[in-house]
Amino acid sequence: MVPALPDVATALELLGLTVVPDDFEALACQVAWMHPAAEAISDAQSLAYRVVWEAVEERIESRSGGDL
Numbered sequence: 805m806v807p808a809l810p811d812v813a814t815a816l817e818l819l820g821l822t823v824v825p826d827d828f829e830a831l832a833c834q835v836a837w838m839h840p841a842a843e844a845i846s847d848a849q850s851l852a853y854r855v856v857w858e859a860v861e862e863r864i865e866s867r868s869g870g871d872l
Contacts, residue, residue: 807851812859815852824859831860 810818820838825831835853839845845853 807847809855810848810852812855815855815859818849818852819856821856824856824863826860827864828857828860831856 809815812824816822816824819835821834825834839849
């Protein structure tokens with residue numbers, strides 16, 4: 805059974821973030837800062853990363869008029 809995806813606010817909390825980053829590079833840097841590579845992230849955090857990634861993608865699309 806696939807677990808349900810968290811909402812954006814919950815996903816941010818699971819990743820230790822407070823706002824949706826402006827771009828993918830900022831997302832990667834912030835998550836790397838909060839979760840060093842030496843420590844595995846949980847399945848819940850992995851799903852949270854997906855949710856926040858999609859939120860970042862939507863933010864970029866809205867700024868660029870839909871073109872990535």
